Amino acid sequence: MDSQEEQAQRRRAMRALLAKPLLTVVADEDALRPVRRHAAYLRDWFAAETGWRLLVDAESARLFKVSATTEDATHPARDGKGRAPFGRRRYVLLCLALAVLERADAQVTLGRLAEGVLVAAGDPEFAAAGVEFTLSRRDERADLVAVVRVLLAWGALERVAGEEDSYLGDTGDVLYDVRRRVLAALLTTGRGPSTVTEPGFEQRLAVLSAESVPDTEDLRRRTLRHQLTRRLLDDPVLYYDDLTDDERAYLINQRTAITRRIEQATGLVAEMRAEGIAMVDPDDDLTDVRMPEQRTDGHVTLLIAEYLSGRVGEPVLLDTLRAQVRALARQHTSYWRRGVTEPGADTELLEIALTTLRALRLVADSAPDAVRALPAISRYSVREAVIRDGSEPRTRRTTRKGRLR
Template sequence: MSDALNDVLDTQRDEERRKAVRALLRSPLLTPRGRQAAEYALVRRHAGVLAEWFARETGWSLHTDSGVARLRKTPGRLDDGSRAATARSKGPFSRRRYVLACLALAALERSESQVTLGWLVDRVMAFAQDEELTGAGIVFALDKRDERADLVAVAQLLLEIGVLVKVAGDEQSFVNRSGDALYDVDRRVLSVLLATRRGPSMVAAAQDGPQDRPQEILRDRLRAITEELTPDTGDGRNRQIRHTISRRLLDDPVLYYADLTTDERTYLERQRGPLLKRLTEATGFVAEVRAEGIALLDPTREATDLGMPDEGTDGHATLLLAEFLSDRLRAGLDTVGVEAAEQHMKKLIGAHKAHWRKSAKDPGAERELTALALRRLAALGLIALSGQTVRPLPALARFGYAPAKITGKNRV
């Protein structure tokens, strides 16, 4: 009887830890407030074991205290810009919104325990007058509605991650110039928000390189703030490779062998079995190993922030466009033009307009639906976007349909 009870308790404990790992993978910053309270409690309960596992398998550090749990995730690759920050407002964060978010955080570092949205906007606008920002062509004003909406999107993001806690008011009233909103500032969350190895301000100007190559500057800065020091030994190099591969398996929808270096590919070929066993046992994921790469599938969807397929007009349109692109991939086409995708979306609107939202029938709606679908497919690792060209990737084939082939004498 005692052994049976111990087995049940061990099973419950292991499942709680898997649930906590999945919660941190989806939301690396948890607080004991609102819908995150249950997940935060699990992470807090198993903090020691979780911190040890993440440090060993991924090199990520886990901070927990009475007000916040923060998994400091470092991406496995720095050149993936397909998963931008989002808020309740439509669309990914633009460059302007990112700059506004950084300025807002700088203002909150110097704020009182309560602030209004109006006060925050005033401070952001003051910081935006910095010569380096204006010299880079970044100018803010509040004359247009979309500019005020960008500031509201930043406030909504800070609300979602817990830096701000709403006390009263409404952000939309600020956009309409008819009111304001009042927030508490959670300094515990604010203090653990930065997840980089080095503060961005510590990156010397000398590392910026040629000013006429902004992409190289961005890449060098990202590398500088995420650089990890590892021993120049065989064990040190293997540990760095293991961390890189584990991060990509846990954080990216698909890991393609073609994206790995020679050393990473060699390591994975030797250690794939033990590595996948450790990751799947700790997460509850299911490993799907194919000729082109590996994906860790989440049957619970608890760690999934972007589903495929999904509900609603956008989800249905994305699935149907994925089928179209998958057919092109099966036909041997390496690339498809965005214009061709838009024309196909126009046909899909005609076929499904009775079931899709009314705005899908507006003139030019196919461009918006196509852009949204392509962004989602790129974020899921199913396509690669380059300008007006779409390159279907191997994992996209799982969303295509092929006619059945009957072999042998027995027919069903």
């Protein structure tokens, strides 16, 4: 294998792990193959540049990613593209389901899993925290099905017989194989959650995600490199204003070296600006949030981004944006889906748009009733481009190319 082909395979393997940190032979056989072949290189690169651990075995490859921050809530779990994001009840159900599966036999039915979850949820501490499950209602069963479908996507369960819809309709059951090696690799914390005794959620989360404090100058610099590389790989945009003084000074001094290593390993392209750095993905497959998208929601999001691109740094009231959505709906009513001009549709369309823009670090909430456009949204400004092709100059409206992740 020549060096170019080897580099291309390593890059594919790296991108596969970044897109999906848990690859299984059942769900991701093609992606897992180059990861196995180049496991030593990948393990060394992630350890040196991010401090993340990579475990590769016969059934799976697990990149134990540690987030640089615990404050980003813009990428919730979902049981499929376009599905509702997980809320508190689904996350609690997910944890309970994992606890039940840890003690389950090699095979389990959805009904037996539900029974185990109900027993676990009967602990008085859940009721004291305002969390109750009966699974007697369809919406509660739908929440459990959403959890199971996430576990199927992760490869922790493998469907043997039946369909989840039959359980929802109370007409049948589903049988699964429990993949214990995958289950064992799901937890990425440095310590067991059951050992954490701090009283508040934020305190518990901080303890679970805490890492050792460096005690030498070399270790301190390595920790800074790890933190910054993690954010450049994970975040759509890294703004200098979001960094500590030490992080900002280190990144400004080392940004060329750090971004070059990322570019060589992943194929991402660094876009450096005065406000920060974005690692742009020319292939557009390292993101769970895409922009622009097609259809009504995607068009609304793009037009709101264009509207906000001329108001960077300014607080913009949600009422102002809802009025803008109503005006856009009247303008595009023949192209958008039905009902966009009905009362309340503007609120729904705006929330869909802002959810995407928040996830891409293009806007941030500045008050309960306002948002603030962040600098990277300027990529979506529309301007007149002059085209010279030997004839009279012509103009067309254009935006910047290349997608943020």
